[in-house]
Amino acid sequence: MNGAAEFFTTDTAAFLAGALGRTLWMTLLGCTLGFLLGGVLALVRRTRQPLLAPARLLAGLYVETFRRLPFLVILILVLFSVQAVAPGLSLLGIATIAVTLAATAYLAEIIRAGLDAVPRPQVEGAEVLGLSALDRLRFVVLPQAWGVILPPAAAFMVMFVKDTALASHLGVVELAFAGKILVNKGFSPTLGFGAVLVLYALVSWPLGRAAAHLEKKLVAPRHR
Amino acid sequence: MIRLLALLWLLLAAPLLARDLAEIRASGTLKVGVNPNFPPMSSYGPGGVLQGFDVAVAQELGRRLGVKVELVPTEAASRVPFLVSGRIDLSLGALTITPERRALIDFSVPLHSESMGVITTDRVSAARWQELDRPGITLVNMRGNQSVSVLEELLPRPRRLLVDGNADTIRAIAQGRADALVENVDFFIGFTKNYPDVRWRVLPDPIFTAWCGVGLAKGNEPLRAAVDTALIAMHQDGTVNRLWQAAYGAAMTVPVGAEQLQRAASSGAGGYRFDWQPVLAALPYLAGGALISLQIALVAFAAGSIIGLAAALARLHGPSWAARTAGFYVGAITNTPALVQIFLLYYALPEVGIMLPGIVAVMLGLTLNAGGYLADILRAGIQSVRPSEMEAADVLGLSRLDKLRHVMLPHIVATVYRPLANFFIVLVLGSSMAALFGVEELTGRAINISTANLRTIETFAVTGLIYIALTLIASALLALAGRQLFRVRA
Amino acid sequence: MSLLDIAELSAGYGGNTILDGVSLTAERGDIVSLIGPSGSGKSTLLRVLIGLTPPTGGTVRIDGAAVDYADSAALKALRRRMSIVFQQFNLFQNMTALDNLTLAPVRTLGVARAEAEARGCDLLAKVGLADKAGAYPAQLSGGQQQRVAIARALAMQPEILLLDEVTSALDPERVGEVLDTIRTLAETGITMLLVSHEMGFVREISTKVVMMDAGRVVEAGPPASIFESPRETRTRSFMQAIIRH
Numbered sequence A: 001m002n003g004a005a006e007f008f009t010t011d012t013a014a015f016l017a018g019a020l021g022r023t024l025w026m027t028l029l030g031c032t033l034g035f036l037l038g039g040v041l042a043l044v045r046r047t048r049q050p051l052l053a054p055a056r057l058l059a060g061l062y063v064e065t066f067r068r069l070p071f072l073v074i075l076i077l078v079l080f081s082v083q084a085v086a087p088g089l090s091l092l093g094i095a096t097i098a099v100t101l102a103a104t105a106y107l108a109e110i111i112r113a114g115l116d117a118v119p120r121p122q123v124e125g126a127e128v129l130g131l132s133a134l135d136r137l138r139f140v141v142l143p144q145a146w147g148v149i150l151p152p153a154a155a156f157m158v159m160f161v162k163d164t165a166l167a168s169h170l171g172v173v174e175l176a177f178a179g180k181i182l183v184n185k186g187f188s189p190t191l192g193f194g195a196v197l198v199l200y201a202l203v204s205w206p207l208g209r210a211a212a213h214l215e216k217k218l219v220a221p222r223h224r
Numbered sequence B: 001m002i003r004l005l006a007l008l009w010l011l012l013a014a015p016l017l018a019r020d021l022a023e024i025r026a027s028g029t030l031k032v033g034v035n036p037n038f039p040p041m042s043s044y045g046p047g048g049v050l051q052g053f054d055v056a057v058a059q060e061l062g063r064r065l066g067v068k069v070e071l072v073p074t075e076a077a078s079r080v081p082f083l084v085s086g087r088i089d090l091s092l093g094a095l096t097i098t099p100e101r102r103a104l105i106d107f108s109v110p111l112h113s114e115s116m117g118v119i120t121t122d123r124v125s126a127a128r129w130q131e132l133d134r135p136g137i138t139l140v141n142m143r144g145n146q147s148v149s150v151l152e153e154l155l156p157r158p159r160r161l162l163v164d165g166n167a168d169t170i171r172a173i174a175q176g177r178a179d180a181l182v183e184n185v186d187f188f189i190g191f192t193k194n195y196p197d198v199r200w201r202v203l204p205d206p207i208f209t210a211w212c213g214v215g216l217a218k219g220n221e222p223l224r225a226a227v228d229t230a231l232i233a234m235h236q237d238g239t240v241n242r243l244w245q246a247a248y249g250a251a252m253t254v255p256v257g258a259e260q261l262q263r264a265a266s267s268g269a270g271g272y273r274f275d276w277q278p279v280l281a282a283l284p285y286l287a288g289g290a291l292i293s294l295q296i297a298l299v300a301f302a303a304g305s306i307i308g309l310a311a312a313l314a315r316l317h318g319p320s321w322a323a324r325t326a327g328f329y330v331g332a333i334t335n336t337p338a339l340v341q342i343f344l345l346y347y348a349l350p351e352v353g354i355m356l357p358g359i360v361a362v363m364l365g366l367t368l369n370a371g372g373y374l375a376d377i378l379r380a381g382i383q384s385v386r387p388s389e390m391e392a393a394d395v396l397g398l399s400r401l402d403k404l405r406h407v408m409l410p411h412i413v414a415t416v417y418r419p420l421a422n423f424f425i426v427l428v429l430g431s432s433m434a435a436l437f438g439v440e441e442l443t444g445r446a447i448n449i450s451t452a453n454l455r456t457i458e459t460f461a462v463t464g465l466i467y468i469a470l471t472l473i474a475s476a477l478l479a480l481a482g483r484q485l486f487r488v489r490a
Numbered sequence C: 001m002s003l004l005d006i007a008e009l010s011a012g013y014g015g016n017t018i019l020d021g022v023s024l025t026a027e028r029g030d031i032v033s034l035i036g037p038s039g040s041g042k043s044t045l046l047r048v049l050i051g052l053t054p055p056t057g058g059t060v061r062i063d064g065a066a067v068d069y070a071d072s073a074a075l076k077a078l079r080r081r082m083s084i085v086f087q088q089f090n091l092f093q094n095m096t097a098l099d100n101l102t103l104a105p106v107r108t109l110g111v112a113r114a115e116a117e118a119r120g121c122d123l124l125a126k127v128g129l130a131d132k133a134g135a136y137p138a139q140l141s142g143g144q145q146q147r148v149a150i151a152r153a154l155a156m157q158p159e160i161l162l163l164d165e166v167t168s169a170l171d172p173e174r175v176g177e178v179l180d181t182i183r184t185l186a187e188t189g190i191t192m193l194l195v196s197h198e199m200g201f202v203r204e205i206s207t208k209v210v211m212m213d214a215g216r217v218v219e220a221g222p223p224a225s226i227f228e229s230p231r232e233t234r235t236r237s238f239m240q241a242i243i244r245h
C-alpha cells in the first residue's frame, strides 16, 4: 500500500487540482446556464396571456419534474439520451448538461419567489404610467427582486458544488472520482477521501460565507 | 421537456447513429472504448496516459485500418449503450460474446479467451469452486459483467455483493465484505497487490471458458469485415499473443484457436428501438426498491432530527465547548458532499477495523449529513420564539410545560415545518446515492436491471417517474399532516 | 360633449359584482369627488377607469370616443391622458424621487432625459420638494412620498387625474400639506376625480360630489346640495355617521 509520503507530491496535487477545476467548471457553467434558463421559465410562468397557457403549463411541469428526480437519475438519463443528439460530447459536457437541467428547475423556483416578492402595487404603479411589460420588468421588478433572488441562488450554487460529486458515477474525473482513483491506486482511503473532503470544504466554506455576506448586504434596508 | 425531445430524437435518428467504415475513414479517427480502471487491460499510467493490452490492440487495429485511434474511457456497464448510440465505434474491455448482447450489438471474431476461476483468501475453506456453493459465503461481482447471470446458475446458494469497479471487487474481499470473486483470474489478480497483508489464494480448476470479441454497432458490415480481417491477421502473425504476454507477463490460459476464427453471419439492420417490456416486467422489483429508498430516507430523517436538535440546542444554549463542537460539526457536514462522507465511512472505517455493510454506511452517512442540515433548520425554529411572548407567559405564571406547548411550539412548528418537509424530499432523492454502495434501493435496482436488460433509457425513464410519484405522494401527505395536525400550510 | 362620460359601467371580481351600472360625467376642469362608505366600490371605479381592473359592461368615453379596455394600444393611449395616485403612493422603492418622475416620460413619451429631468425638478419644486430629488422613498415621510407620487402622475401631463384616498395613509399632521398640493393643482384647471373622506375639503374644492353605495351612484350634484339638502336617505345617514365623529 502506498504511504503518505507518496501522497503529498506535486503529481497528486496537480491531479487533484485538475479534478477540482472540473468540479468548479461543472458547477459554474451549469448553474450560470441554469440561472438564465430558470429565469426564462420563471418569466414564462408569470405571463397571463391565454395564448401562452401551454407554455406556462410546460414550464411548470418542467420545474416540478426536475425537482423530483435524484441528480444521479438525471445524470444517467442525460448520459444515455443526450449522446444521441451529440455523440461527440465529452463526459464533462454531459455532466454539465445534467447540472444545467437540474439547476434550471431549482433556480426557476428561486427566481419566481424573488419576482413574486416585489409587491403588486409596485407593478401597478408602473403599469398605470404606461410602461411596457419589458420596461416594468427591467426598471421596477428586477431591481427590487435581485436582493431576494441572489442570496438563495448563490447558496444553491454553493450547495451544487457538492452535488456534482455524483458525476463521478459517469466517470468524470472531478474531485470525488479523483479520490476514488487515488484510493484504487493503493493510497489509504482515509488519506484519499480525507484530502478530497478538505478540498471541498476549502471551496465551499468561503463561498458559503460570501453568499451569507451577500444576503446581509442585499436584504438590508434600502437607505444609501 | 428537453429530455423528452432528446428521447424523440433518439427514436427518430437512431438508425443513423453509428458511423460506418467510410465515415470513420473520412474522419481519420476510430473511437475505441476501453475501461480506464482495468489493469492490465487498460488503465491510466504515468502522465495520465492510457496503457495496457486493450490499448495496444486498439492502436494496432487503428494502424491496420489506416486511421488514428481515439480512446474513449468506458465503464463496463456503458459499453453496449455507447456502441448503440455511436459514441464509440468499437468496444474493447473484455466484452464477452453472449446471445443477449448479440441482440443489441455485433461482435468481431474473438480477441481473447476468458477463463473463469476463483480468487479468495485463506479465510475461506474451499479447495474447489464447487465447495463455494453454500450459504454463509458472499460472492462479489461487478455490475454489467456477464458472469453475474452465469454464476447465479452455477453457484445459486451464496449471497451476492455487486460493486461498480474492478478494484472494488478485490477491495471488498480484502476488507471482509465478501469471500470470493468468481471471474477471469487474469483480469483481477493484479489488484491483490494493493493488499499485501491479505493471504490471497487462487483455486486451481477453471470453471469454464468464454470468448471476448470486439463489439460494434449492429448492421455495420464493412466495419466488421475490416476488423475481422485485421484480427485474424493479428492472431496468425502472433501479434495478439505477443501483446498479451507483454501486458500479463504470461500466456493466455486458453489460446484462441483457428476454429474460433470463423466470421459470423450478417446480423441484419442496426439502430435502437425502444422496448419497454423488460422494465415494465420489472415494475414490482422497482417498487420494492422504492420502499427501501423511503426507509433509508425515514431513518436518516428521524435519527438526523435527534442529532440536529441536540446540535441546535448545543449551539444556542450549551456551554461554549459544546457550542463550538456543534458549530464545527454543522460546518463540516454542510460544506462537504454527502457522497464523499459516505465514501469515508464505507472505505476508510475498515482501516480501523470497523466494517459497515453498504446499507448501514449509507444510512449512517445520510443521518450524520441530515443532522447538520436539520440543526440549521431547527435552530432557526427555536430562534423564532419571541422573547416578549415568553416574558408575557412568565408574567401570567404559566408552567414550563404550558409555555413549551402554547408559546414556544406553535412558533417553532410554523417556522420549521415547511423546511423540514422539503428536506425530507431532499433525503428521498439523496437516498439514491446508496446505489453506489451496492444497496438495492430504487436506483440500485434500476442500475441492476438496466445492466442486465441493456435498456438504460427505458429503465431510468420509468425509475424517474417512480421518484416523481413517490415524492408527490410524500409532499401531499406532509402537507395534509401539516394542515390537520399543526395548522400550518406546507 | 363631456370630457369624461361613464355610462352603466360594471365590474367585479370572480363573479362578485362590485360596480353595478355606474354612470357619471365630468366636464373639462371639473373636480368630481367620490364619497361613500368603505367597500362601496370607489377604488374599483378608479381602477377600472385606469385599466387595472377589466370592466364587465358599460362604456367609458373620453371626448366622445369609447375606450377599448381589451386593447393594449388603446390602454397605452388612455394612460397618456389619464393618471392615478394611489392611497399607498406606490413609488418605485428602487429609484430616487427624481427617477420616479422621469422613468415614464423617457420610456413611454420619448422625452429626452435632460428635458424630463428639468421638468421633474420643476414638478418637485411645485409640490415643495425641490431638495428631495435624490432621496429614495424610504427616506421620505408619508406626506412627502405622496407629494412625489402626485408629481409623478403629473409628469405624464394628464388631462384627467384620479386620486384615491391620497391622505388616508398619512399621519394627521401630514394631511394638510398634501391637501394644499391638491388645492394648488385644482387652480391649474386640470380635471380631477378624487376619493376622499375629508368632507370639509371635499365640500370646499369640488364642483361635483358623487355619493356611492354598494357599487351604485346614490346621488350626484353640486357640493352644496349634497351636503345641505341630500335627497336620498342613504346619503343623509352617511353624512350623519361621518359628522358624529
Ligand SMILES: Nc1ncnc2c1ncn2[C@@H]1O[C@H](COP(=O)(O)OP(=O)(O)O)[C@@H](O)[C@H]1O
Pocket: C013, C018, C037, C038, C039, C040, C041, C042, C043, C044, C045
Ligand atoms: N382584488 C379584489 N378581489 C376581490 N374583491 C375585491 C378586490 N378589491 C376589492 N374587492 C371588493 O370590492 C368591493 C369594493 O371595494 P373598493 O372598490 O375598494 O371599495 P371602496 O374603495 O369604496 O372602499 C369590496 O367589497 C372589496 O372587498
Ligand SMILES: [Mg+2]
Pocket: C042, C043, C044, C165
Ligand atoms: Mg378604497
